[in-house]
Amino acid sequence: MIDTDIIKTKGLGIYDALGVKRVINASSWVTTLGGSIMPSEVVQAMAGAADCFVDMRELNMKAGEIIAQHTGAEAGLVTSGAAGAMVLQAAACMTGKDLGKISRLPDTAGMKNEIIMLRGHRMGFDRAFTLAGARIVDVGTVRSSPLWTIKAAISERTAAMAYVVGWGMSRWPSLEEVIEIVHKHGLPVIVDAAAMLPPEENLTKFVAMGADLVCFSGGKGLRGPQSAGILCGRKELVEAAALNGSPNMSLGRPMKVCKEEVIGVITALELFVQRDHQAEWEEWRGKSQTIVEALRGIPGVSATVEKGNREGNLEREGPQAVIRFDASWKGPSIPEIKESLLSGDPSIHVGHGLLGYASEEINIAPQTLKDGEEEVIAERLCSLLTVH
Ligand SMILES: *Cc1c(COP(=O)(O)O)cnc(C)c1O
Numbered sequence: 001m002i003d004t005d006i007i008k009t010k011g012l013g014i015y016d017a018l019g020v021k022r023v024i025n026a027s028s029w030v031t032t033l034g035g036s037i038m039p040s041e042v043v044q045a046m047a048g049a050a051d052c053f054v055d056m057r058e059l060n061m062k063a064g065e066i067i068a069q070h071t072g073a074e075a076g077l078v079t080s081g082a083a084g085a086m087v088l089q090a091a092a093c094m095t096g097k098d099l100g101k102i103s104r105l106p107d108t109a110g111m112k113n114e115i116i117m118l119r120g121h122r123m124g125f126d127r128a129f130t131l132a133g134a135r136i137v138d139v140g141t142v143r144s145s146p147l148w149t150i151k152a153a154i155s156e157r158t159a160a161m162a163y164v165v166g167w168g169m170s171r172w173p174s175l176e177e178v179i180e181i182v183h184k185h186g187l188p189v190i191v192d193a194a195a196m197l198p199p200e201e202n203l204t205k206f207v208a209m210g211a212d213l214v215c216f217s218g219g220k221g222l223r224g225p226q227s228a229g230i231l232c233g234r235k236e237l238v239e240a241a242a243l244n245g246s247p248n249m250s251l252g253r254p255m256k257v258c259k260e261e262v263i264g265v266i267t268a269l270e271l272f273v274q275r276d277h278q279a280e281w282e283e284w285r286g287k288s289q290t291i292v293e294a295l296r297g298i299p300g301v302s303a304t305v306e307k308g309n310r311e312g313n314l315e316r317e318g319p320q321a322v323i324r325f326d327a328s329w330k331g332p333s334i335p336e337i338k339e340s341l342l343s344g345d346p347s348i349h350v351g352h353g354l355l356g357y358a359s360e361e362i363n364i365a366p367q368t369l370k371d372g373e374e375e376v377i378a379e380r381l382c383s384l385l386t387v388h
Contacts, residue, residue, distance in 0.1 A: 022346055022347075023347040023348070023349055024346050024348045024349070024369070024373045024377065025368040026348060026351060026366070026368065026369060026373075026377060027351050027352065027365055028317055028352075028365040028367055029217075029221055029367065033368075034226060035217075035225075036368065037223065038225065038264065039223060041267060042225075042267045045263050045267040046225070046264040046267075048263070049262075049263035057247065059259055059262055060262065063076070063077075063262045063263075064077050064078070067230050067269065070204075070269055071204055071230075072207050072208060073238075075234070075239065076231065076232040076233075077230070077231045077232075077238050077242050077245070078228060078230060078262045078265045079228070079229045079230065079257060080228065081219070081226075081255075082194035082215045082217040082218075083125055083128045083194075084252070084255040085215030086192055087128045087132045087251070088132075088241035088242075088252055089129075089162075089190040089215065090115060090132035090134040090159070090160070091105055092237045092241040093112075093159040093237065093240075094108055094133065094134060095243075095244065096240050097239060097243055102240075102244055102251070105132060105250070106133030106251060111133075112156070112157055112159040113134050114135050114158050114159060115129050115134045115136050115162050116150060116158060116161045116162070117136055117161075118138070118150075118164075118170055118178075119142050119145055120142050121170060122138055123164065123166075125194070132244075132251060133251075139152070144172050145170070145172075147177060147178075150182070154182075154185050161187060161189050161190070162189075162190050163175050163191050163192070164191075165193045165202075165206065166195055167315055167317065175191065179209055179210045179211060189212050190211070190212060190213045191206050191211040191213065191214040193215065194215065194220065195217060195317075196216065197216050197217075197222050198272075199277070199309070199310055203216075203273070207233065212233050212237055213232070213233035213234070213237050214231070222268050222272050223268050223271070224261075224264045224268030225268075227257075227261060228265045230269070283366075284366040287374040288319050289321075290378055291321040291377055291378045291381065292304060292305050293378075294379070294382050295385065298386060299328065299329075300326055300330065301385055302323070302324050302325075304321075305320070305322075306319065306320050306322045308320070317367065318365070318366070320363045320365055321366070322361050322364075323361060323364075323381070324360065331384075332384065334361070334362060337385075338362065340384055341380060341384070348376075348377055348380060350362055350364055351364060351365040362381075
């Protein structure tokens with residue numbers, strides 16, 4: 001039984017009471033570690049929202065207007081994560097606002113049900129499209145999908161083309177090129193940009209390029225509830241997505257978003273657009289620098305602050321402390337170091353690293369570090385790398 005006094009004090013004691021270990025997250029905004037830490041304003045707004053009933057359709061509509069305002073899209077909708085938004089993207093493109101078709105999903109017999117993807121964009125999350133009843137038609141190879149392969153795949157069964165903007169995802173052809181050719185065929189382009197906030201300009205960028213539906217995670221860099229997300233885009237399609245979602249008895253009903261989460265996402269979005277992103281970036285750089293400095297001079301170890309996406313490195317989310325080892329290194333291996341960090345108390349989860357090089361480096365993603373945790377990491381690394 002949980003000691004209810006601990007619950008009443010609300011503190012982090014609740015995790016101790018359950019016997020759940022707290023972790024230091026140097027791995028960025030990842031679902032496996034709980035997404036993000038919501039700013040207190042978000043938590044308070046959610047608590048405030050919990051105390052009365054509202055008409056969910058009205059709340060969804062008003063929240064959608066705020067999303068539209070900040071994204072520059074015609075309309076918006078709060079969803080259950082970006083993955084939930086992807087289910088609704090696929091559903092909307094297959095059914096439109098036809099209630100008969102909506103009531104039949106995920107059975108898509110007789111509907112346009114193919115979604116084209118670049119092979120270099122295939123990933124576990126695209127199951128969200130098939131969950132809605134779509135069939136994915138992938139084109140090209142892992143490395144490149146020339147435009148003609150997209151053209152060749154378009155048919156009368158095509159419902160949409162999906163494009164993923166994400167870390168380590170193919171960028172050729174570009175989203176602009178894809179939009180141009182797909183729109184020539186009168187078809188919509190749906191974009192998964194789940195992990196692409198910040199930088200803040202992405203909030204409006206893909207919509208401005210002409211993407212028809214774009215989704216973002218609510219619980220990554222936006223720092224809203226982990227289980228929420230946002231969808232924005234063309235009015236007809238967002239309305240079709242809403243009809244396919246909760247509170248309606250449609251396909252999206254099991255991906256329900258509660259009133260507290262809707263308010264949480266909207267509050268997080270307002271805070272996100274007001275945030276001083278440059279100052280935050282510098283804070284990340286400072287935390288990375290602390291770790292790098294603590295490791296300076298250890299033989300065989302090189303620690304540097306590496307640039308983030310805004311400064312030219314396309315595959316790092318922001319400045320990161322990156323640790324590498326040269327041939328003279330005689331200490332524990334990278335997997336052994338990572339294991340020691342994980343099994344210590346508190347447990348430290350480091351980043352996944354530059355794609356393809358993850359096994360050759362240890363990196364610290366500072367975005368999700370609470371103030372002072374960089375010192376704890378620096379100390380632990382220092383002792384792991386010097387005492388052997
Ligand atoms: C995180 C992520 C998702 C899923 O987002 P949720 O908000 O966790 O549902 C989908 N696609 C990509 C590329 C992601 O990084």
